[in-house]
Amino acid sequence: MTTPYAIEVKAYQGGGTTHVPYAPPKKQVTEAEYWEKYYDYPDKNYEWNNGFLEEKPVSEHVTYLTFVWFLELVNHYLKTHSNADLAGLEMGFRMVLSNKMNIRKPDFGVVLKSNPIPLLPHDSSYHGTFDMCIEAISESSAKEVTRDTVTKKAEYAQAGVKEYVILDGNGNHTAFYHLNTNGIYVPVKPSKGDIIKSKVLPGFQFRIADLYKKPSPEKMIEDPIYQGFVLPGYSEAKKAKQEAEKRADKAEQQAKRLAAKLQELGINPEDI
Known part of the structure; x- marks a missing residue:
């Protein structure tokens, strides 16, 4: 795999050029030096592994x-x-x-x-x-x-x-x-x-x-x-809204059935 930090290496057996990842040499530092200089290093993100920096x-x-x-x-x-x-x-x-x-x-x-x-x-x-x-x-x-x-x-x-x-x-x-x-x-x-x-x-x-x-x-x-x-609050609010809409729809259907029944009896619902 070619990486942004790859370097070209001549393949003398078979000719051609290949790429290998560039691996900088490990730098040994004390823990105190790591905390002071490398923990929040501006350009690279370093960890400290038993005395050595690891990017x-x-x-x-x-x-x-x-x-x-x-x-x-x-x-x-x-x-x-x-x-x-x-x-x-x-x-x-x-x-x-x-x-x-x-x-x-x-x-x-x-x-x-x-x-x-x-x-x-x-x-x-x-x-x-x-x-x-x-x-x-x-x-x-x-x-x-x-x-x-x-x-x-x-x-x-x-x-x-x-x-x-x-x-x-x-x-x-x-x-x-x-x-x-x-x-x-x-x-x-x-x-x-x-x-x-x-x-x-x-x-x-x-x-x-x-x-x-x-x-x-x-x-x-x-x-x-x-x-x-x-977002449980949103889910509960949505559920409550759906329940309210169901109740309103049910009430509307009941009102329509009642109005139809009154009309069958010759009563104008608006007169009630």
Whole structure:
């Protein structure tokens, strides 16, 4: 795959020119130096992996669109339940693992209100462990795929992140994990209709296929899978309006039948 950072390499066996991704050498920095100089670096988005900078890769647009839809779905849920806070905008958190220390920046994270370390309004990094991490995968190279599907998966599990979601707009690496009692990620088993249900956010659920169809809120409020948390006020108001319209229609029909009966008896309804 050719990337914007590819370089040309002469293929001496067989001739011609090929492209390989350009991989800049890893830069080793102290944790203090990372927080001071690279955490909010202006041009690049860096994580810190046991002493080395790692640049976060860019996802394809199709994955970005899936990510945006999922983020909006979580926002709908939190507006209804208010039991957690969202962390985004490249907010990182520190993990002290058995064999290394890391600072990772999930594409967005969820912190439950019940988490012993709250996410405060003026925090620029989270000082606890996210309850849920969501990563929008980059398929620019096998190494980048492995970082999300293997490396970060192991790190988040060991750190105690209760749920891990990997989003892939192409559907190749989409995955949903929940931390079991042994501290190991197990895949979330879809219920009937390929419905994924979160344990971290009770009542939050979605169809796997909808990650790619991306139905609008107007369609989701008609769907029993989403009615409980996507614009429930709108759904209830619409239902109330429909009920009122039914009652008005029923009253009108009854009035017409009464008027017809009176006319049969030779009585003008307007005289009553």
